[in-house]
Amino acid sequence: MSDRNGGSPEPGEAQEAVAEPGTGTNRSPGEIPDPADDRHADPGDPESSRDALVRELQRTILISSRRLRRRTADETVSAAQFSVLAYLERHGESTPGRVAEFEQVSAPVMTRMVGRLEEAGLVLRGAHPGDRRQVxxxxxxxxxxxxxxxxxERFAWLRTAIDGLDADEVRILREAARILDTVVADGPE
Known part of the structure; x- marks a missing residue:
């Protein structure tokens, strides 16, 4: 049996759920609220409101990124392969190791990906001009x-989506994009 003075229940004994004030949800005694769970947010608390904004931005950015990446993937290249091609287009000639670091994948994964891209005629591998050990x-x-x-394709898709907005929404979106760019650029690594 559990200790009636707030101790832990005996093994196998059920715990009673406790109502969380202001949330309408129940949790077991001692259970720590998950900050990623909106049910624990207090709309009057500025920190809780910021936490809710962080969750909303995470979801929106993730979904947006996935939708944009799908616009670049086709029968020729996957979204990951397109990302490698876009990196090379932006940065010019590079080593597989540097691209792997940017893409946050292992060197063997990047070597295989570069091999597939080379087989498709999309990239060329050659000797590194400054280091013969490198490719x-x-x-x-x-x-x-x-x-x-x-x-x-991505531009056309996003442009079509934005064309459905009114002038005030476009102005707000422009300001939000500026702010988000600042947050991402100045945020912690």
């Missing part, structure tokens, strides 16, 4: 075309 990777003209096409 350099660069885009082919076909790879550049795939990047340009993917970017046009």
């Amino acid at each position: 350099a990777v660069r885009l082919t003209s076909l790879g550049q075309d795939v990047v340009a096409s993917g970017r046009r």
Whole structure:
């Protein structure tokens, strides 16, 4: 039996759920509220309100990113492969190790991906100009075309979505994009 003075229940004994004030939810005694769970948010508490905003932004950014990435993936390249091609388009010739670091994947994973991209005629591998032990990777003209096409597709999709907004929504979205860019650029690593 459990100790009636607030001790722990005996093994196998059920715990009674406790109502959380202001949330309408129940939790077991000693259970720590999950800050990622909106049910624990107090709308009057500024910190709780910021936590809710963080959760909303995380969800929105994740969904937006996935939808944009789907606009670049096709039968030619996956979203991950497109990301490698776009990196090479932005940064120029690079090593698989540097691209792997940027993409946050292991070197063997990047080596396989670069191999597939090379087989598809989208990148070329060659000797690194400054270090013969290294391999350099660069885009082919076909790879550049795939990047340009993917970017046009993403732009058209997003432009169509924004075209459905009224002038005030466009103004607010523009300001939100500016603020988000500042938050992401100045945020902790």
